[in-house]
Amino acid sequence: MLTTSQLIAQCTSHFKIANDTASLLRISDSLSTLSQFRSQHLQSLQSSLAQLSRTHQTLSANHSHTLSQHNPTNHAAEILRLDTEKFKIAKQASDLEIEGERLQQERERLAGVAADLEVEGVEGGEREKPENEDATMYVSQLLLRSHCPQNSY
Secondary structure, three states: OOOHHHHHHHHHHOOOOHHHHHHHHHHHHHHHHHHHHHHHHHHHHHHHHHHHHHHHHHHHHHHHHHHHHOOHHHHHHHHHHHHHHHHHHHHHHHHHHHHHHHHHHHHHHHHHHHHHHHHHOOOOOOOOOOOOOOHHHHHHHHHHHHHOOHHHO
16 A cells, blocks of 8 residues: 555656756746846946946036135126126227317318318418319328328428
8 A cells, every 4th residue: 555645746746847847947947047137236236326327426526616705795896897897898998989070070070181182282271283283192191291290202
């Protein structure tokens, strides 16, 4: 007669569990691969997190240092000084432009007076013009005299 353990072993040997065992092995392999992938991914994320943490600490220290060095009062005073200087320069440029226009008009007026005097001549009346003299020549002589020192020609 068979013992209980022998009877159980004989019964179980007749069950067809090979396919189930193979499926369980494949599932176990898949779970092992997935676990390895997750642990590697977790390690890479932890490494990235550590690097980002170091970067954050560095930037935070730089920011704190910059804030400690920044004096808002001095900054505002410097901006005000630069604005004042900018407006002074703009005012000077405007004044110089107006003065330049005034001097241009004065030069044109004096050129007209000089041309009139040239036409009148030394005696103050109409002088005789040589045949080869014309208005273009008067203007060129006038411009030459206005741009050259008196002793240079």
